Ligand code: DOR
């Protein structure tokens with residue numbers, strides 16, 4: 299890595315948590331990821347979900363068909379864990395290098411999660427096989443019990459679901475995805491190197507006030523929902539130090555504006571287009587540019603035991619902040635981009 303006041307050169311980043319969707323939306327959003335990232339862990343919550351090695355194969359083919367020939371970008375697929383998931387099929391998909399990990403959604407926790415897990419013990423045989431095979435488990439860590447306050451669901455998940463899984467399968471590699479709370483940060487720091495976490499740009503940059511500023515702001519609604527400032531500070535503290543257990547997962551989750559701006563709008567923030575520029579500015583604002591590369595390009599690869607990317611990416615800081623477009627136009631309608639509500643002076647050098 300090279301940094302000066304106005305320029306930074308880092309290893310090309312990876313996005314360890316990304317929603318690419320399918321069809322026309324995927325075609326429209328994919329370039330905003332491969333513009334700045336070399337690999338991405340791709341979420342399986344399609345309709346219908348990516349349940350089997352066969353589904354993953356066909357999704358991979360569809361993704362690759364949308365990537366220009368001259369572009370080097372590796373989509374790393376995941377399977378969607380259900381109570382019916384076949385352990386042998388998971389192992390086969392991993393050994394054949396069709397998938398990199400398995401995603402666990404508690405049923406009803408978020409977008410397209412209704413096929414997820416209700417009775418946790420039912421997935422234990424699959425977790426056992428994954429632990430033996432070294433297949434990472436990626437977790438949406440929120441309980442779905444409606445009697446638990448939405449702001450407490452992540453903390454309760456640790457106590458009720460995650461801690462027992464860790465006790466039963468101490469060798470299972472686990473990524474707590476898109477963590478949002480101080481409890482998660484503390485828990486991950488207290489556990490061994492088999493447990494790590496992704497952090498999104500939006501949970502680093504905004505607290506829950508953003509959802510309600512002057513009215514209801516659907517484009518700041520995601521799950522897990524943005525939290526109080528004290529939690530955001532806990533995330534910032536580990537991210538800007540480049541702590542090895544924490545790495546970038548944008549959780550970029552595009553939804554057409556027409557389904558976000560609705561009486562029952564979808565959860566998800568579409569942040570992939572300028573995620574790197576925004577993060578660079580964020581690290582700069584915290585005088586932590588020297589740790590940006592660890593967060594975006596090193597820690598995740600190390601956790602997944604993958605080589606660091608050979609490619610580099612360079613950003614320069616200009617005198618004027620740049621103007622981001624408000625939305626990406628797709629053949630099905632606009633998708634509003636994440637607005638970080640801060641000036642961004644850093645830009646990728648092509
Ligand atoms: O806000 C979210 N959107 N959180 C998730 O966990 C899923 C995602 C989506 O797929 O839209």
Ligand code: ZN
Pocket residue numbers: 315316317341549551
């Ligand atoms: Zn996600």
